[in-house]
Amino acid sequence: PKCKWSLDKKDASCPVPHTFNPPRKAVSHCSVLPSVLDAYGHTPLIQLNKIAKSEGIECELLAKCEFMNPGGSIKDRIAVRMIEEAERSGAIKPGDTLIEPTSGNTGIGLALVAAVKGYRLILVMLDKNSLEKDVVLKALGAEIIRVPAAPFGTSDHYISIAHRLQREIPNSFIFDQYKNPWNAIAHYDTTGEEILEQTGGNVDMVVIGAGTCGTLTGVARKIKERQPNCKVVAVDPYGSILASPPELNDGPIKSYLVEGIGKKFFPAGMDRTITDKWYKMHDKDGFLYARKLINDEGLLCGGSSGSALAGAIKAIKDFNFGKGQRCVVILPDSIRNYMSRFVNDDWMIDKGFLELPAKLTTQWWWN
Ligand code: PMP
Numbered sequence: 357p358k359c360k361w362s363l364d365k366k367d368a369s370c371p372v373p374h375t376f377n378p379p380r381k382a383v384s385h386c387s388v389l390p391s392v393l394d395a396y397g398h399t400p401l402i403q404l405n406k407i408a409k410s411e412g413i414e415c416e417l418l419a420k421c422e423f424m425n426p427g428g429s430i431k432d433r434i435a436v437r438m439i440e441e442a443e444r445s446g447a448i449k450p451g452d453t454l455i456e457p458t459s460g461n462t463g464i465g466l467a468l469v470a471a472v473k474g475y476r477l478i479l480v481m482l483d484k485n486s487l488e489k490d491v492v493l494k495a496l497g498a499e500i501i502r503v504p505a506a507p508f509g510t511s512d513h514y515i516s517i518a519h520r521l522q523r524e525i526p527n528s529f530i531f532d533q534y535k536n537p538w539n540a541i542a543h544y545d546t547t548g549e550e551i552l553e554q555t556g557g558n559v560d561m562v563v564i565g566a567g568t569c570g571t572l573t574g575v576a577r578k579i580k581e582r583q584p585n586c587k588v589v590a591v592d593p594y595g596s597i598l599a600s601p602p603e604l605n606d607g608p609i610k611s612y613l614v615e616g617i618g619k620k621f622f623p624a625g626m627d628r629t630i631t632d633k634w635y636k637m638h639d640k641d642g643f644l645y646a647r648k649l650i651n652d653e654g655l656l657c658g659g660s661s662g663s664a665l666a667g668a669i670k671a672i673k674d675f676n677f678g679k680g681q682r683c684v685v686i687l688p689d690s691i692r693n694y695m696s697r698f699v700n701d702d703w704m705i706d707k708g709f710l711e712l713p714a715k716l717t718t719q720w721w722w723n
Contacts, residue, residue, distance in 0.1 A: 391472055396432040397546045399424045401554040401684065404665075406652040411669050415560070415681040419649070419665075420551060423657045423690035427464040428492075430547065430688040434570060435465025437542035438531045439473070450474040453528040457481075457518040459567065459616050460489035461689050462533050467496035478525075480518040485615055488693045505611065508621035533568050534623040543574025551575065551684055552582055561587040561675065561683040563668040565617040565660045566598050569626035571686060576630040587632045587675060591667035593618040593642070598626075599634035613639045613697075613707065616660045616688060633674070635667040640709045642666055643698040647714070650691060650699070659698050661687035 389395050399421045408417040422430035442448045453476040456466055463479040470477040477498040481489070482505055493500055501521075506512035511520070515534065522530040533539045551559060562579055564572045576588040592599040595610040596618030609620055614637075622628070639659075646662025649655045668685040677683060697703050704710035 392426050393436055393469060393472055395426045396436055397425070398550065401551070402653070402655065404649075404653055404685075407648060407665070410652070413669065413672055413677075414679045415672060415677040415683055417668065417672070418555075418682065418684045419653070419655060419657075419661075420547070420684055420686045421655060421657075422547075422686060422688050423655070423661070425465075427461070427468045428690040428692050429461035429464065429658075430571060430686065431461040432465040432468065433546050434533060434536075434539045434542040435462060435469050437545075438533070438536055438538045439466065439469045439475075441538045442529060442531070448475070448529045451527075452476070453478060453525050455480070455518050455522050455525070455528055455530045456533065457515045458533070460485045460493075460693065461616060462568075463498060463500075464489065464492055464496070466531075467493050467498040470498065471496050478521060478528075480514045480521070482514055484611065484613075486693050486697055488695055488697075492692070533570065533625075535625055537625060539568055539570030540574035540577070540625055540627075543571050544578045545574075547571060547686070548575040548578025552579065555682060555684070557582060558682055559583060559586050559684055560681040561589060561668075561671060561677065563589045563591065563664050563671060563683065563685040565664045565667075565686070565688060566590045566592050566626075567617045567619065567660075568623050569598070570623075571688070573625060573627040573630065575686070577627065580630065587671070588630060589667060589671040590631045590634050591617065591637050591663050592634060593663065594636050594638055596620065598622070599636055600628060600631065604634055604636055614642050614659045614663055615693070616658070617663060633671060635670050637663040637666055639707075643704065643709055645669075646698060649687065651714075655687060656691040657687040658689040658691060658693050660689065661685075662698075664688075 402419050404417040404419055425432040450473050455478045457480045467477055479498055480501045483502050490500055503514050503517055522528050566572050572590050579586050593612045593614050595612040597605045598619055599605050642663030643659055645665045646659045649657050664685050668683055672683055691699055701713040
């Protein structure tokens with residue numbers, strides 16, 4: 357059907373239900389959980405005290421700590437949901453082969469579920485994504501195909517390669533998170549719902565990095581439904597084309613180092629009408645703010661978290677947010693993916709993002 361990926365409430369032919377009941381079993385995190393598949397979500401919302409102070413921010417600045425999911429990222433939410441919905445519809449069963457194009461975190465989420473449920477998993481990833489992700493994926497038993505970047509729509513693009521594999525491998529299934537409606541719905545049902553619960557509905561701005569735009573679309577829809585005046589702010593790296601108005605994307609379409617956000621095409625599942633303001637972000641700003649989240653707040657997050665925070669700081673100033681207002685910024689993944697990258701002083705210096713080592717050096721003692 358034409359509305360296959362649409363969540364438009366007015367579209368009566370849409371097969372996706374519009375009032376979603378969280379499909380999760382009522383499990384308490386204080387008790388024994390049936391498996392790790394019940395351990396995703398319910399991530400903490402933590403105040404950023406030192407950063408707010410050093411930036412002269414008077415509103416409450418809160419971080420939604422998605423790096424605390426079992427696989428280390430926000431994508432665990434969609435991995436569980438996409439697999440369980442495909443099982444429910446009869447499209448897949450344990451023993452089948454699952455295939456997905458991913459920048460890594462959806463892959464890790466899917467690998468975790470595949471390991472527990474007994475699926476073979478093949479992931480198609482760009483060569484630019486960190487090798488740390490490979491290590492985790494291999495430990496979980498996933499097979500990885502690394503490919504160089506190619507223009508969207510060509511046969512060498514990583515999404516096209518994933519679709520080609522699916523056609524060639526018997527009993528295989530591709531989720532295609534860029535189109536899959538359960539991506540945004542997972543965030544509508546869980547991430548957005550949790551932010552409303554944790555803030556008691558008192559939230560004036562949410563700031564979200566955009567990749568597949570599943571987080572942005574799902575969280576924004578849930579929050580705007582209950583708090584229509586809440587600002588939704590999205591962050592996109594320079595070199596990507598997602599931001600709007602389109603003039604913001606002026607400048608070369610180029611590669612960038614931050615992982616998980618930005619695209620050179622518009623994902624089919626993206627709602628382009630729901631964002632109040634977009635910010636473009638340089639790699640350097642994102643990485644330096646990610647290091648601040650780690651160093652000042654003890655939040656062991658990844659690079660796109662820094663980009664989102666940098667966007668939040670700009671938005672708080674542009675919207676003149678002050679006392680009594682509340683901004684939530686989503687920190688999508690964990691430091692674990694980037695131990696040899698922005699967390700490492702030598703890498704930062706090599707890329708021109710840092711002039712001098714920022715950290716204490718290790719001292720070794722021998723007898
Ligand atoms: N940050 C990181 C590290 C990610 O892996 C992703 C997912 N690609 C995002 C942000 C963006 O999330 P979404 O795909 O929901 O837009």
